[in-house]
Amino acid sequence: MHTPTTMRPWRRVVTHYRALVQEHGWVRLLLTHNFHAVGRQAFRSGQLPPWMLARQIRRHNLRTIVNLRGPLDTPALILEREVCAKAGVAHLDIRLCSRDTHRPALLLEIKALLETLEYPALFHCMSGADRAGFMATLYLHWVEGVPIERTRQLRFWPFWHYRYAKTGLLDHFFDCYLAATREHDISLEQWIRHGYRQEAVRGSFRSYPWLDRLVDRVLRRE
Template identity: 35%
Template sequence: MTTWLNSLFVDHALLRIPWRNWGVVESGRLYRSNHPLPWQLAEAARRHGIRSVINLRGHRETCGSDALGREEAAKLGLVHADQPFESRGAPHKDRLLRLIQLYRSLPEPILIHCKSGADRTGLAAGVWHLIQGRDAATAAAELSLRHGHISAARTGILDAFFAAYAEAEARGLDFETWLATEYDENALRAGFRPQPVAAWFTDKVLRRE
């Protein structure tokens, strides 16, 4: 009971019952959502044949939603992997590389999720498009207001990440080469400026991780 109370009220899963924030990144291969409750994960597995889950929040020992999700994934026989990202920080190169490795090694279809399914999930969905050979504009479109992403806030640094690659793409550089040879997360962080009101809203009201 304590785990459920923590999930519903501390981790705000109560809000995720009516708001599923579901999305199809590539049918039959990759799907996205906010942090699923056990029956939501079971329904996704039944309807879409989900075989793997990538948790973009990482392992959180005191989070009820984390414990419930892991338990349900094990019950369903799903592969469960952790690859944490920040919603308001420049993506770390090593974490991006590991995400790509997970995409190429885990059984599909895969479900990716963070807490709200807006920012980190949008980043990971965009990376998926890029390693499939799609362009930066397609990747950046996964960071949308439809999924709750606010580009003017500190979470907009993720948009800046795709914009940085778009410049390299225009020079004919593929994503993985750019990531390995040119991407500079410190420069991205130093050059990004959020709008104060939007940053306050996402940080204090939405409490994005």
């Protein structure tokens, strides 16, 4: 967790400019509709502009913001932490991957976090399509008890998630778990602890190169 410092007015203007231009924030302004409720007490989104984040905090009485981009000091995240500090909202940084598998230890840390953080909470990545969907799936399953196959958080519409690009590794992780449940009655946590093989899951997935180019070069997903 970062402790934000108060910025001088001129530095705040520069930071807003960098977030809008250098971080392609103007592109994300076109996706500000990608804000969705997740179950009873959570929400998911992309990187929101600071004024929109402040509005959503007030509207939904958010108590925790979970940034899935990691502990970066980008202009957008600097502004986000400042908004959270002013609103008295907890801000947590977790580094998730949009095109790779995750270590078992990290997944178990996420489970513990989801079971203890203060709700309502917002999970966000950069675009709100991939990592936010992965986290929302884990939240629904581990906190609200929704079966994985019914979570429906990794979809093209309305989240703009591409299952057949490298971002589909997130879907594939859950597909591998569901395949394991057809052989044994095993919980997701048990599978992560005893059956999940990160390299095997990664190696058994194939994406479409043209979709990878779309996601990486055109959409510029993080």
